[in-house]
Amino acid sequence: MDPVEINAGSWYLRGARSDTRYRWHVCEPITGDVVAEVTLDPNTATLSSVGDNTEAIEVAERAVRGFAAQALGITVAD
Template identity: 45%
Template structure:
């Protein structure tokens, strides 16, 4: 499956990126993610449908504020947010739950 973008009102959710236009790795480091291959591993999970992850972004800058992930095998949803952005993670989690129910037939 290709990554799905989700509009969550104040924030938008997109696939994690590390390319010439957007590099989420510095923001992910703020979340405690030090693995330089994390973004590519998340892309591989989307492709194999073994995991789904979203960057929760500020819409005007595209800056990653939080991350939401789903493990389809355990139906577990997790979030982590940069300092001061817990609300973005919570709103995004609600949108991802709706997506999981509608598109993946998965209750998380």
């Protein structure tokens, strides 16, 4: 899948190349430091997240759900 960048306001989601999924590094917008990673599997409509910053993950997951719905026509399972 081609990387897709998402500006989630307080966090920046930098797209990362993946063969079968959409993957983002969740970054602090000023320094670019990676604080988490979020992955969307479009075949199963599921999200997975890794990282210690729960606020960043919550914001990123919300943004990825919006991307999935608007750009891909996918409703992500809870």
